[in-house]
Amino acid sequence: MWQPDPYDRNCPTRQLLDRIGDQWTVLIVGALKDGPLRFTEIGRRVDGISQKVLTQTLRSLVRDGILTRTAYATIPPKVEYELTPLGRNLSEPLEMLDRWARVHMSSVQDARDAYDAEHTPASA
Amino acid sequence: MWQPDPYDRNCPTRQLLDRIGDQWTVLIVGALKDGPLRFTEIGRRVDGISQKVLTQTLRSLVRDGILTRTAYATIPPKVEYELTPLGRNLSEPLEMLDRWARVHMSSVQDARDAYDAEHTPASA
């Protein structure tokens, strides 16, 4: 029986891996961890994301079954995004990534400083 | 005391998150999980990566202290890449990502099919 393998360039998991590892995906899913949020609220939490990219990313995540999109026909309009069970499941590995980045940032920074010092031998 | 926060666009963890979530990073670190590999070997395992991107990604990972690069002055040249302790630590969350993608690929595929069917109402 065949097993999906992202090391194969033609395997769909390759593309999926690219999507779920995307920084915006990590942050958006993380933001929705504690409950549904509106479009603008997500944009406010995920500092620096453009409206266009936010829209694109949200649509992709909805299409992939990670989020649900619920539009309320009120005035003004209100649209809520919420994690599906699949999305909630995904949020666990993503949260580990987030936490790893926070915890090891200083180690990485030290490594970079050392590397740069090594490869930039005191001026030119 | 200040806590690093990737939700802030100026926080270095933002960039770090982007790097470690990168598909090539996930695959390369995963490939090195079982021991050091040579440049060409990595390229062969990570199907579809160009030599240029492989070089760039490896250099970044070395700089960030995820990998070590060891060059042997033999003919022909031989360069081995190996996970550092930090890299081995990182490989755990990354492996979870990889496994998630493999396990849930079919669910995502189903969601996509449903979404596309819904949003492409039987021809035009």
Added chain:
DNA sequence: CTGCATCCTGCGCGATACTG
């Protein structure tokens, strides 16, 4: 408020050729 369409720019990346 929540989008979508358009224009435009940067630069990521592949392809190719050359070195040690």
Added chain:
DNA sequence: CAGTATCGCGCAGGATGCAG
């Protein structure tokens, strides 16, 4: 084998303007 250097294109993504 393991890179570096260069060129050129495609497309992601920012900015703006409009619609429901």
